[in-house]
Amino acid sequence: MTLSPQWLDELRSRVTLSTLIGRTVKIQKAGREYKACCPFHNEKTPSFTINDEKGFYHCFGCGAHGDAIRWMTDQRGLSFMDAVKDLAAEAQMEVPAPDPRAARRQEQRATLHDVMAAAQDWFVHQLGGIEGVQARQYLENRGITAQTVREFGFGFAPDSRSKLKEALGSHGVDRLVEAGLLIKVDDRDPYDRFRGRLMIPIRDPRGRVIAFGGRILGDGEPKYLNSPDTPLFDKGRTLYNLDKASPASRQTGRILVVEGYMDAIALAQAGFPDVVAPLGTALTEHQIERIWKMVEAPILCFDGDNAGQKAAMRAANRALPLLRPSHSLNFISLPAGQDPDDLIRAEGPRAFAALLEKPQILSEKIWSHELAAEPLDSPESKAGLKKRLSDHVRDISDQDIAQHYRQEFQERYEKAFFANRGSAAQDRRYRRPGSPFTAKYSASTATDDTKSVSVSGHDLRIAKAILGGLIRHPSQISRHFEELTLFKLADSQLQDLLSELVRQAMRKETLDMQGLLTILEQTDCYNVAKGLLRADALNFTFNRKLPDPAPSELIERAHRDLSEAIQVITARPGLEAALAEATRRVQDNLDEESYAEQQRLRQAKQAFHDRLMELTQIDDVV
Structure with a gap:
C-alpha cells in the first residue's frame, strides 16, 4: 500500500486533533490551543498541548510529539496502515489502491537509507583513525567540542578514489551511485565523490541521513561539496539541522536561518539550537513555507559582507509573493566581514543574542537596501528608488499586505526627502x-x-x-x-x-x-x-x-x-x-x-x- 505525501496531508487536515485526543484524554481550552495532563507519562500539572491549526500535539515534559497518525500508533497501539485506515474511514476518504511501482520505489528508498547509514558509520570511523588527524585538528582549531562532534555526526572521507566504494561494496556499485556516494562518468569505473573532506551528515526531519556535505581540508575547490539530488535528497526542499531545530523551536518560539551548516553548528554549540540552513542555494519558496509551519516570522542571520546581504535580499524577494497575514521574515545584519561563528568567538553568545533582540522587519530591510543601492543625488535617482520600491510592492500577491507596504514606503520616502519642508512646501x-x-x-x-x-x-x-x-x-x-x-x-x-x-x-x-x-x-x-x-x-x-x-x-x-x-x-x-x-x-x-x-x-x-x-x-x- 503506497500513500502519497499529498494524500496523507489531506487526511491530517480533515482530522480535528483535539477531538480525536479528547475521546480518551480530558482536555481543556487554553487560548488557541488545548492542554491536558500528558498520557505518555505521569504528571499532575498539564504540560501536554494540542494545536489544531498546525495539526500536532507536544508534551513539554517528556517530549512526546506527533500528528493524528502518530497518536493512533503511539497511544492506541495500531500499526501505521491500521491507523491510516481508521482515520480515513472517519474522514470519509478512500485509501488508495496498492501501486506495485510505488511499492518498489518505497523499497528502493528504504535500501538507500541503509546505504546512507552505512556510509555515515564509515565516515565517523575514519575520523577517529590515523587518516583523520588533519580533520580532527581542523575541528579543534574551530572550537568544535567533542560533544558537538558526536551530536552532529562529523566524519572524514579519506583522499582516495576507491576506499568508500570498497568498504561499502556489499551494497552494490549501482546503489552507491544512486545514493550520490560514487560518481559515474560514461563507461568509466565509478569513483568516490567525497575525497579528503570533513564530512557532515544531512538528515531529514526524522533524523535519518539522506545526504552529506563535505568541507575540503587544505587547498582545493569547491570549498564545500554537497551530495547531488537523489531519491532521498532534494536540495531545494531540505533544511540542514531541521531534525534538531524543530523541537527546539517549540521551546523558544523562534527559528534562525543562517547561510551554511558550519554557521548552524556554531550557533547550536553556543546555545542557539533553533537554527537551520539552506544547502548551497538561496532560500527557496518551499523552504520558506516549511519554516512558516513552525514559526510565523523566522529570523534570517546572513553574513555582513556583500554576498551575505545579496543572499538576504534574494530571500526577501522570494518571500514577497508568498506573504500572508502574520507570516513574514525578519533579519539581522552581522558586522561586516563576520559570520555567526566569527562574532561568537570574538564577542561571545551575548553579542549574538543582542542582535536577535532588535531584528529588522521585511519592509525595513527592503527600504534600507534600496536606499543604499545608489547615490540619491538627483531627481532621476530618487525616481529610481521610488520605482524599485513600487516593483517590490507589485510582487506581493496579497493585496491588503501590498497596500500596507505601499503606504509605508510612501511615508518613508516623504520623510527621507521632504522631512524639512515648511509652509511653502x-x-x-x-x-x-x-x-x-x-x-x-x-x-x-x-x-x-x-x-x-x-x-x-x-x-x-x-x-x-x-x-x-x-x-x-x-x-x-x-x-x-x-x-x-x-x-x-x-x-x-x-x-x-x-x-x-x-x-x-x-x-x-x-x-x-x-x-x-x-x-x-x-x-x-x-x-x-x-x-x-x-x-x-x-x-x-x-x-x-x-x-x-x-x-x-x-x-x-x-x-x-x-x-x-x-x-x-x-x-x-x-x-x-x-x-x-x-x-x-x-x-x-x-x-x-x-x-x-x-x-x-x-x-x-x-x-x-x-x-x-x-x-x-x-x-x-x-
Missing part, C-alpha cells in the same frame, strides 16, 4: 501652478498623513463628486491610494463604495469606467455608483461626461481638478481644527499674535472656498 502640495488657491498656512495646520480624515456635512457633497469622478476616471484611484484610504465618510454606503473602488484598483492595474461598473454590478455598491454618475448636482469638471474620443486637454483638466478636490478634502479638517483652536486662543488671550494667526487661517479657508468655486458651477457648494 505644504502650499505646493495643495495647489497647482497658476491656481488662485494660494493661501499659506503652516505645516501644523495640515492633516497628519497617518490620521484618518472624517468627512461629513458640506464636504460630504464634495466627497460624492469625488467618488463619481473616480468611477469616470478609474486610473486616478491608484494615484491617490494614500489619501483615499484615510477617508472616513459619514455616509456608510459611500464609505463602502470608496473601499470597493480602492480594493478593485489594487487588484487590477488598468481599469476603465465600463469595466469598473461591470465589477461593481456584482456588489451592493452598484446602485450607489450608478446614482453618482446620474447626479446632476455633481457638476465638477471630473463629473462631466466627456466626448468619445475626448481631447487630451479635457482629460488632463478633469484629472487635475479631481486631484485638487481630493487634496482639499484631505486638508480641510486640519485647517478647520486649527482655526477653531486659534479662535479659542484669541478669546482667551486677546493678543496680537493669536489674532494674526486666526486671520491667516480664515484667509486659507476662504481660499479653499474660492478654489472649489472654480472647480464647479454650483454656487452653494460650500
